Amino acid sequence: MTATLERSTPDPRTGPPALDVRGVSKVFGSGTDAVVALDGVDLSVAPGEFVCLLGASGCGKSTLLNLVAGLDRPTSGTVETSAARPAVMFQEAALLPWLDAGRNVELPLRLAGIGRSARRERAHELLALVRLEGQADKRPHELSGGMRQRVALARALAAATGLGEGGTTRHEPGVLLMDEPFGALDAITRDVLQAELLRVWEATGTTVLFVTHDVRESVRLAERVVLLSSRPGRVVREWATASDSDPEELHGDITGELREVISAHAR
Template sequence: MTATLDRAGRTPRTGPPSVDIRGVSKVFGSGADAVVALDGVDLRVQPGEFVCLLGASGCGKTTLLNVVAGLDQPTAGEVERSVARPAVMFQEAALLPWLSAGRNVELPLRLAGVGRAARRRRAEELLALVRLEGLADKRPHELSGGMRQRVALARALAAATGVDESGEPGVLLMDEPFGALDAITRDVLQAELLRVWEATGTTVLFVTHDVRESVRLAERVVLLSSRPGRVVREWETREAPDRDGLHETITGELREVISAHARG
């Protein structure tokens, strides 16, 4: 049984968005070989909001995340972010194998010029937050897959919340971070992510093709069409009294998107 998080009492968010995507299109290649991955995407993510980008494989979810991260540039449109460098977490933990868990978490702080004592203290705090107390000295090969993803989450949080001094919530971009894990570990880490998100106030933009995962995690689910990716519909999960019913509704919409692409 998976848990859900009651967000009914959360205060409405105001002020400038953490991520503001306006008319973003992305074309790979040119001429007859051109592939339109995104077409006129508009999306705003408010400070501290948890938004899931949902869509079938190949619809442009990861491309949009890369554009928001600044890892790729849009062909048209604009992206504004409240922080210069959002933190990114991928499906693979991508830890440096020669560094301990603690040193992996410290890495973005070290690159940002944070002093040794301060970054070590922050790494210990974040490892405790993801329930890895006492494991700072372990190397990645000594940890399970789920533990490595916890370290990756702590490292991403270090980048999102430990560098920027503006006081604004950090921005964490997550590209199917639990997709390679077994079902039980994935369920546990989804619950942990919700707990950590509540504790830190981090803004999260989370990519998934799993409807159940999106409904469980997000405050808002944004459905993208099949390629080229466009925003088809959005759902506020806080306003849904019946999560099972919402899951069925979104699943139906996703199937229609996939079917329309196949017919086209």
């Protein structure tokens, strides 16, 4: 049985959205072979908000994440982000095996042109943030699956940091896109990393869009859960997970709606 995760009440958010998706559709192929993955999706995420995108397998969750990340373009509609290049974290850690943990975290900073001293300092700060102090010299094969995902999270946060004046690191909240990052982990490690993710999110103020098909995970993590229909993906309903709401009641409500979506698609 998973533990309840305590979340602090966020400050009121102002300013333009960190992510703004308007009327987005995505079609793969053409003619009779065309597959409509997304159809008229609207989604706005405030700066510092944690939103879970929930839906059955094949509903277009990852497709939408790829569009927000700039890895693909919508067939129609617009996608705007406050970050020039949102950071992405996938189910697999995808660390470079020939680099140690520290240099894996440094990599996006190096590619951004940040000097060696500044990026090394930032990498050590981020490894400490994900509770991997003293592990910077370890290669991926020397780390457990959960530790590798922590390194991947630190690297994603490094990518979301961006650049400041003169090519130095800018410690401003970024945009983090997460595609079922804990799906391949065992239940206990997943629970631990969910708690760690919430801690890191609260410490950094990062905007998070988290893709999952797990209702319980979405309720535990997100401030807001957005449900997509089965293909083609459309926003069906949203739930705010306020601190005073009953998690079990919310879980039951969302699960019932998800089952209805899946049943409607099967008919």
